[in-house]
Amino acid sequence: MILFSLIFTFICITSLTFNLFLFYVTYKLNDKNYGREMRATRMSVVDFWKNETKGDGLNVRVAHGVNSWPDLVDQLHEPFLNKSMMIEGDVFMQAHRRPRHRAVPVMKADTKIADRITFKEWLREVATMHKAIKINFRSNEVVRPVLQDLYANQADPSSPILQYPVILHANVFRSPRSIENEVDPTTFVEKAKDLFPDATLSLGWTKQSNFSHLHPKFKKLSWRQLFHILEYISRLEQPVMLSVRLSVAAHSKEQLLWLLGMDQSISLLLWSDSDDHVTNWTPIIELRRSTTKNRILYDLDPKHRKILQTESNDPLVSTQTFSLQDWQAVEFSSSGSQLSTVVRSEKGPAFLGEPTALLLSKIPPPKFPSEQKISGKVHFLPKKGVENLDLDENSGVSIYLMDKVQDIDSPKIKDSLEVFIGYDGKIKITNSESKSVSYYETKSIGQLPNSDCYGFEVTDLGWRVTLDAWTTECGDQKSRKRRKVSIELDTPFQKNRNLRNVVVSKKGDSAVDFLLEELRHSSAFSICRTPLFFAVVSTLFLMIYLF
Incomplete structure (x- = not known):
């Protein structure tokens, strides 16, 4: 009788221990934060570069289009004085002629390069370079698999730790004379929020043809467009960056200042190329002087960067209109x-x-x-579209x-x-x-x-x-x-x-x-x-x- 009781007690304890183990494993597998609490950072690039840039976003240096093995090798051997602070890569889905081959995310390298680097390989290499990482999503199809790779990377103890800020960028707003398709903003924002909420979300506009010939009314951010942007970012808890063309920013000072004044982490990336012709630099200078200097990052054509470097960046005292x-x-x-x-x-x-x-x-x-x-x-x-209707x-x-x-x-x-x-x-x-x-x-x-x-x-x-x-x-x-x-x-x-x-x-x-x-x-x-x-x-x- 005593032996039977001991055996029964042993079986009960073993069963309870096993059930507790299964419960723990199931809980951890279902917990979206498992494996990430000690491996990821939610630091925005603005805070990350605060010391290295001396608090001035004009000092940021970006390595564009690092999409191949030779580009990665160049990053390892770049001169110290020209060392970049951010590595930027473009990812898209590799198309296969044979249906049985599963499409995988790869980096958009030059067509002359036969051996394309996959996104997983690229991420493994750039994670060890101690720089901020910017991932450009070039299609809707690539959003989910790339975010799943990022999620798995953070949960895998054998993967390099992403200790530095990660920027997820997509051109989600369609521009006039667009030459590319926009990424669906709802899919991009919602998937990023669910699978990788530790990143900084960057939203931008699609590339354009003959930008310099556009009518001036298309070279500004209207209040209506700003309200459209708020539909996607106002509920986010993670840092948000808006990528704006320099010529557009020159005509949208009030709208951009309103965004920077929001009670959440918002920053701007002002970029330019040879098609940008700014005749009035006053709004850009006032933007730079009216906000904390590191809230705006600059990725500019050398001639535009030189102009800003010669202008005063002393802070302006702005009157607060809302407390x-x-x-x-x-x-x-x-x-x-x-x-x-x-x-x-x-x-x-x-x-x-x-x-x-x-x-x-x-x-x-x-x-x-x-x-x-x-x-x-x-x-x-x-x-938009209700002006001619009978409004309440x-x-x-x-x-x-x-x-x-x-x-x-x-x-x-x-x-x-x-x-x-x-x-x-x-x-x-x-x-x-x-x-x-x-x-x-x-x-x-x-x-x-x-x-x-x-x-x-x-x-x-x-x-x-x-x-x-x-x-x-x-x-x-x-x-x-x-x-x-x-x-x-x-x-x-x-x-x-x-x-x-x-x-x-x-x-x-x-x-x-x-x-x-x-x-x-x-x-x-x-x-x-x-x-x-x-x-x-x-x-x-x-x-x-x-x-």
Whole structure:
């Protein structure tokens, strides 16, 4: 009996140990981070080169098209003074005439070279060179197998450790007069996020023919194009780099500064060739001086590099138009597939898609008799193809003044005071709280001329709210005659003597996005704290004393 019990106990312990072992192995195999936590780095190239470039991205040196064995040998024996900091390779799928041969990723070397190097071989060699690695994806077919090779490399203890930043680059946006097919951005971004989230993602535009003959309107990054880019990068946690042509950057300073001001790791790579003809270098110089110098990397034609080296790179003091610390983003789920959110930047927030996101001011409301002001400039951007459609007349920006922000449980706010600026110039102040008080008006309405951009200032006095709104130019548009309209509405006084909390939201449908190029919520202001108040009080006391 005792022997039977010992044998039974031994079998139970052995079975339990085996099951625990199987559970551990299964967990590790299913864990996407297994084998990578000690072997990969999520350091962006910007941080990696911070010391080696002395904090200036103009000092970066790139080895282009290292796609063959002779090119790799040259990298091993390159002169110290001309030593590159990044190795760049182009990968595509090797086509076979015989169907039984499986296609494999290979490097795009010269056609005269018979023995092409596979991507696995190339990665094994460059991983030992202690440099940043840039992998250029040249087709949709190559995305998944290359990322699987990278994933396997990090999980294989016998593979060289990728201790240095890896940049995954693809031309995902189609350019006018394109001579190559773009890589599908959704496939590229999603696969990279799943299989190799430790890399820096680099997005660019397809190659063009006769770039110098293009119409100037195609040589700039519009706000609409920028919003399209945000659809792919705004949700990413890994570093992102945007590869922009020098001539395009010269006409897109405001858009690029907005991107660099986002509250995530964004950098730029400005490149050029002999087809780039920059007549006005001021925007490029201001870009270079307005940001941390290593946030922009330069891969330039020698003549363009020489021009920038002779210009001053002293930092410019830029005025902050939006405080990331003073505004909190609150997002609600959306039923649609398109991106619906608010994207914050130091240059102002952008509201995209369905009205499912809010901005809450963290500045506490002052007590009466103080007043508070909310000011800004809104730039409306209807989506492409909807200009001639009947848009929702309620599409615009809403500023809610409400007693308790803790009660917000959906993007549709009720029972509050609303200040509205519509894309069609309609402005109004609505107070749903005053319905219970018959001697208060519930609404005040005004109309501005049609414009893409409007400036506004809302003043909350506690017992009255005023709105001043006016037409203004957008970016580099020609200045137009300014038209201003003011409306006001008396409101019931708050019982706790506090003014209202400030919430900014999008209203209407997804057809009209907008950018708040400026958004400020003033600190508390009280007449009792002003020099004029003290002067008046002092004069009264002096008159009483003398008489």
